[in-house]
Amino acid sequence: MPERITLYTAKICPFAQRAEIALAEAKAEFTPFQIDLSNKPEWYAPKVNPASKVPAIAYGGPEVPPDQPSPESVKLAESLVLVEFVADLFPNSGILSSDPVTRAQTRFFIEGVSSKLIPAWYAYFLRGASVDDLYTAAEYVQSLLPAEGFAVGKFSAADIAIAPFLARARVSLVNEIGKYPEGDGKKVWAALTSGKFARLGKYAEDLFARESFSSTFDEDYVTKAFSARFADLRSK
Numbered sequence: 517m518p519e520r521i522t523l524y525t526a527k528i529c530p531f532a533q534r535a536e537i538a539l540a541e542a543k544a545e546f547t548p549f550q551i552d553l554s555n556k557p558e559w560y561a562p563k564v565n566p567a568s569k570v571p572a573i574a575y576g577g578p579e580v581p582p583d584q585p586s587p588e589s590v591k592l593a594e595s596l597v598l599v600e601f602v603a604d605l606f607p608n609s610g611i612l613s614s615d616p617v618t619r620a621q622t623r624f625f626i627e628g629v630s631s632k633l634i635p636a637w638y639a640y641f642l643r644g645a646s647v648d649d650l651y652t653a654a655e656y657v658q659s660l661l662p663a664e665g666f667a668v669g670k671f672s673a674a675d676i677a678i679a680p681f682l683a684r685a686r687v688s689l690v691n692e693i694g695k696y697p698e699g700d701g702k703k704v705w706a707a708l709t710s711g712k713f714a715r716l717g718k719y720a721e722d723l724f725a726r727e728s729f730s731s732t733f734d735e736d737y738v739t740k741a742f743s744a745r746f747a748d749l750r751s752k
């Protein structure tokens with residue numbers, strides 16, 4: 517029986533949503549605590565995560581208010597570590613297959629998302645780099661997908677790793693929020709989800725329809741938060 521779990525999270529953050537999706541898939545009981553990233557509580561870094569980032573988990577220890585973390589709980593951080601931790605705590609969640617080959621394929625997909633897609637997305641979104649690198653990374657990810665279904669067949673950690681980023685890319689692009697030229701966003705999202713990227717588009721649809729995704733994604737909040745945080749990128 518897993519011990520008490522407190523998740524320190526923030527709705528805007530794609531990394532934090534990974535941990536939330538994993539916990540939702542596992543149907544885990546946990547206490548969520550929102551960290552305001554623009555005004556982090558002074559206790560957060562010293563008592564929860566020295567890197568001062570979300571997500572983080574306090575595991576075990578006595579029952580305490582989340583804003584008074586106990587030194588007796590174990591503190592864990594890094595979204596992909598937390599996803600695997602939840603998979604280990606809840607082996608029946610299906611987050612990580614028990615089959616060694618499928619586990620390796622899951623991690624291989626995550627590696628591609630981490631080393632190719634996410635850097636290409638941030639370069640385009642935050643720095644206005646060439647969209648071609650984003651298309652190349654998207655082509656690579658699409659090439660890993662099976663003809664239908666999720667990244668390694670059944671829903672897994674691979675899908676958890678990518679879904680929050682695709683969702684925020686959609687929010688950014690359809691609302692033209694980012695450093696790239698205004699007017700390109702909607703076109704780029706359409707390009708990434710149709711024509712030669714039709715398979716990626718169907719995959720994104722399947723991800724967004726998953727209950728563990730939709731119940732952990734507040735699109736209205738993320739849209740407003742993105743507008744507030746990134747609206748002036750083009751003028752810089």
Ligand SMILES: N[C@@H](CCC(=O)N[C@@H](CS)C(=O)NCC(=O)O)C(=O)O
Binds near residue numbers: 532568594
């Ligand atoms: N590698 C980390 C990245 C986490 C991360 O960068 N989180 C951001 C929010 S999306 C954060 O907490 N940044 C600290 C800040 O904004 O002060 C992970 O996978 O968990």
